[in-house]
Amino acid sequence: FGVIQRRIGEQEAKYKSDFQVGDFVIIIDGPFKNYEGSVDSVDIDKGKVTVLVLIFDRETPVELDFTQVKHK
Numbered sequence: 001f002g003v004i005q006r007r008i009g010e011q012e013a014k015y016k017s018d019f020q021v022g023d024f025v026i027i028i029d030g031p032f033k034n035y036e037g038s039v040d041s042v043d044i045d046k047g048k049v050t051v052l053v054l055i056f057d058r059e060t061p062v063e064l065d066f067t068q069v070k071h072k
Helices: 001-010
Strands: 023-026 036-043 048-055 059-064 069-070
Touching: 023 048, 036 069
Parallel strands: none
Antiparallel strands: 023 036, 023 069, 036 048, 048 059
């Protein structure tokens, strides 16, 4: 039973990411398209990345799908 449970757990990470906290990225899709920012957090289970974007001279966290950003 323990082995089966472990295998199911390993498959839960549905997305692969080469993004790491601190990476500089460009947003390529959505309302913040063409904005640049740095990666604040990565959620592999949900396929999301939080990017700190400079809006009105303030860093604002924006949650995006992996497909909406690319490395600069």
